[in-house]
Amino acid sequence: MKLYTYYRSTAAYRVRIALALKNLDCELIPVNLLNGEHKSNAFLKKNPEGLVPVLDTGEYMLSQSMAILEYLEETYPQTALLTGNAADRAFIRSLAQTIASDMHPLNNLRILKYLTGELGLQEEQKLQWYHHWIKSGFTSLEQRLKKSAGTFCVGDALSLADVCLIPQVYNAHRFNCPMDDYPTVNRLNDKCMSLPAFADSAPDRQPDAI
Ligand SMILES: N[C@@H](CCC(=O)N[C@@H](CS)C(=O)NCC(=O)O)C(=O)O
Structure with a gap:
């Protein structure tokens, strides 16, 4: 997996934590929000919203941190983060x-x-x-x-x-x-x-x- 991230992005930070808690290998690819890299054509092809984080699962390009967190939870249930009834x-x-x-x-x-x-x-x-x-x-x-x-x-x-x-x-x-x-x-x-x-x-x- 690859995570398009920016160090100060709190939404990307959520995903980095979940990946670490679940002990998943993921390459981090920085996108510089300060110089507008997230508005470049290359990045907009990955996420037309022009926002990080984006998780490239190899099969899917997922945006929206909460959707990504739910995807990780369902796909990698170890270290469950949604427990109880x-x-x-x-x-x-x-x-x-x-x-x-x-x-x-x-x-x-x-x-x-x-x-x-x-x-x-x-x-x-x-x-x-x-x-x-x-x-x-x-x-x-x-x-x-x-x-x-x-x-x-x-x-x-x-x-x-x-x-x-x-x-x-x-x-x-x-x-x-x-x-x-x-x-x-x-x-x-x-x-x-x-x-x-x-x-x-x-x-x-x-x-x-x-
Ligand atoms: N609801 C989105 C929010 C994503 C988001 O707003 N990301 C910010 C960084 S935390 C971003 O890419 N901002 C670029 C901008 O505001 O131009 C999510 O949870 O992923």
Whole structure:
């Protein structure tokens, strides 16, 4: 398999973690989002959305990190990341979707660029936007995680919720979001980052990290 990735992409970071947890061999192919490589014809042929991550399975070219995570889960069930009964799995997915659907899309590179570009917002206003949506997402996550977390987001088993949470915490740190109000999130982040699958998948450990 090959993963088209960018070191700072939180969506690609999710997939890197899952590949590592499942101990899967995958070649990482950096796509430079800063110089617009994701808008090149060569990359758009792989993913017309012009977004990373893209997983080339050899047979399929898959985009959208949550779809890729579900594909990996179904194809390589070892180190299961969606466990328990249907309601347990729905809860794991709901935590993951808060991050992937409600938080990340509002704070993505192209959205932030649009705010300061086409809409003419100042850097400070952009950060206000970023912090607002991060705060709203982490506040609801903290409330739910306070009840559900053991060692990891849901009890003592790693799940897709942890795979999505840790990259979003990285992103919040990157934009200097205050995190003091989220003790459970911080504890889970410390625990996961002590595991090689998370630490080795982190942006600063990637070959394309600047
Ligand atoms: N919903 C998509 C989001 C993918 C996405 O937004 N990727 C970002 C990096 S995290 C990207 O490629 N951004 C390029 C841009 O914003 O121009 C997923 O989960 O894969």
